[in-house]
Amino acid sequence: MPMASSGKQPQQTSKNRAFSQSLGHAWDGLRALFHYERNFRKHLAVGSLAVIAGLILRLTLNEWLWLVLAIFLVLIAETLNTIVEAVVDLVVGQHYHDLAKRAKDVAAGGVLMAAIFAVIVGALVMLPAFMRWF
Numbered sequence: 094m095p096m097a098s099s100g101k102q103p104q105q106t107s108k109n110r111a112f113s114q115s116l117g118h119a120w121d122g123l124r125a126l127f128h129y130e131r132n133f134r135k136h137l138a139v140g141s142l143a144v145i146a147g148l149i150l151r152l153t154l155n156e157w158l159w160l161v162l163a164i165f166l167v168l169i170a171e172t173l174n175t176i177v178e179a180v181v182d183l184v185v186g187q188h189y190h191d192l193a194k195r196a197k198d199v200a201a202g203g204v205l206m207a208a209i210f211a212v213i214v215g216a217l218v219m220l221p222a223f224m225r226w227f
């Protein structure tokens with residue numbers, strides 16, 4: 094899915110000169126992910142629910158570490174997927190190309206792997222924590 098450009102910001106193509114400038118562009122990137130990527134919003138919502146469940150179930154430090162790792166892996170995989178989609182669309186536009194399909198499908202496969210990892214971690218962390226309640 095092509096990502097629209099806002100068109101409102103100055104069109105900088107030179108290197109960032111200050112750390113605050115780099116940080117500002119990274120923030121723009123996060124806002125773009127949230128604004129344009131439905132799947133990123135879905136993963137963020139599921140991750141937030143997992144954090145709420147973790148607070149209710151009073152996870153241990155080790156359990157939090159695994160859970161946070163799983164959540165961030167999914168979000169980072171979705172970020173890489175978005176980058177691949179944007180670059181592929183930039184290069185081939187609406188033309189069909191086998192390599193474009195391979196790149197997008199492999200990127201989506203990366204998200205799927207991260208999501209499977211998150212489900213496994215979620216089950217291994219939440220089930221024992223749930224059992225501790227009884």
Ligand SMILES: Nc1ncnc2c1ncn2[C@@H]1O[C@H](COP(=O)(O)OP(=O)(O)OP(=O)(O)O)[C@@H](O)[C@H]1O
Nearest residue numbers: 094132178185186187188189190191193194197198
């Ligand atoms: N230019 C292209 N050439 C060949 N196949 C393509 C091309 N663009 C997309 N595809 C195929 O269509 C699928 C969907 O592409 P699209 O860019 O719409 O991703 P998407 O559905 O927006 O992905 P996501 O749900 O992660 O946002 C790709 O996984 C790929 O198999």
